Amino acid sequence: MADFKTHLMGAAVVSGLTATVLVMTGQFPHQAIIGYFVLGVIGGLLPDIDSPHSIPVRLAFMALAVIAGFLVVFTFGRRYSLVELMLLWIGCFALIRYGIFALLDYYTVHRGLIHSVPMGLICGLTTTFFAYQVFNASAIHAWMCGTFVTGGFFVHLLLDEFYSVNLFGKKLLKKSFGTAFSLGSLKQPIGTVALYLAVIGLFHLCPPSQPFTDLMTNRETYRGVVQRLLPGETWFAGFLRRVTPANLPTL
Numbered sequence: 001m002a003d004f005k006t007h008l009m010g011a012a013v014v015s016g017l018t019a020t021v022l023v024m025t026g027q028f029p030h031q032a033i034i035g036y037f038v039l040g041v042i043g044g045l046l047p048d049i050d051s052p053h054s055i056p057v058r059l060a061f062m063a064l065a066v067i068a069g070f071l072v073v074f075t076f077g078r079r080y081s082l083v084e085l086m087l088l089w090i091g092c093f094a095l096i097r098y099g100i101f102a103l104l105d106y107y108t109v110h111r112g113l114i115h116s117v118p119m120g121l122i123c124g125l126t127t128t129f130f131a132y133q134v135f136n137a138s139a140i141h142a143w144m145c146g147t148f149v150t151g152g153f154f155v156h157l158l159l160d161e162f163y164s165v166n167l168f169g170k171k172l173l174k175k176s177f178g179t180a181f182s183l184g185s186l187k188q189p190i191g192t193v194a195l196y197l198a199v200i201g202l203f204h205l206c207p208p209s210q211p212f213t214d215l216m217t218n219r220e221t222y223r224g225v226v227q228r229l230l231p232g233e234t235w236f237a238g239f240l241r242r243v244t245p246a247n248l249p250t251l
């Protein structure tokens with residue numbers, strides 16, 4: 001479990017820092033930034049989805065199954081009876097918790113192709129696609145969502161690489177070093193090619209990335225951040241005034 005915590009912490013620290021910088025730019029609504037942060041943390045847990053028997057993955061699947069059940073109920077809530085909704089809920093839960101879980105268990109090898117750089121890109125691009133097409137997000141917002149997922153995913157791969165830990169808390173042998181941040185596998189050429197084709201295909205399905213890259217590479221966006229990188233003359237200027245009640249009752 002220790003390394004699940006490492007992944008959780010790593011993704012949370014990097015996403016949290018990035019989210020804080022975004023708050024400082026003043027360009028994004030706060031609710032959206034909380035969403036980005038959560039996506040970054042989820043991205044940081046995704047690569048180990050190919051190890052279905054680890055506790056975090058089982059928990060994540062439980063959560064996913066419950067959330068999906070609710071989404072179905074929210075979608076059909078006004079149309080169907082309570083009994084029908086309950087059946088849909090149970091069906092959806094069972095499909096994910098047992099159906100997809102079993103498929104994943106059957107077809108994947110831990111640290112196979114899912115635990116790779118192109119898969120990280122696929123997860124991010126899929127997020128961008130859904131955010132834009134299904135949830136009607138703006139192109140910039142959609143790309144930011146995808147970027148956080150991919151970012152979290154890469155943080156996970158790097159952590160595995162540097163710490164050489166595995167999901168079950170045992171130290172891995174040295175030979176595993178260099179396998180976590182993989183670009184694909186020569187042993188699975190067809191799967192690897194398919195991953196890269198999926199990256200290209202998904203990129204073309206996503207909204208244009210130009211407005212997003214323009215915003216993120218523009219110096220103006222970060223002007224306020226650079227100016228406020230370190231405190232001015234005093235640390236936490238005016239902080240006490242803000243956290244203490246304005247009109248203290250006079251005794």
Ligand SMILES: [Zn+2]
Binds near residue numbers: 047048115156160
């Ligand atoms: Zn991993």
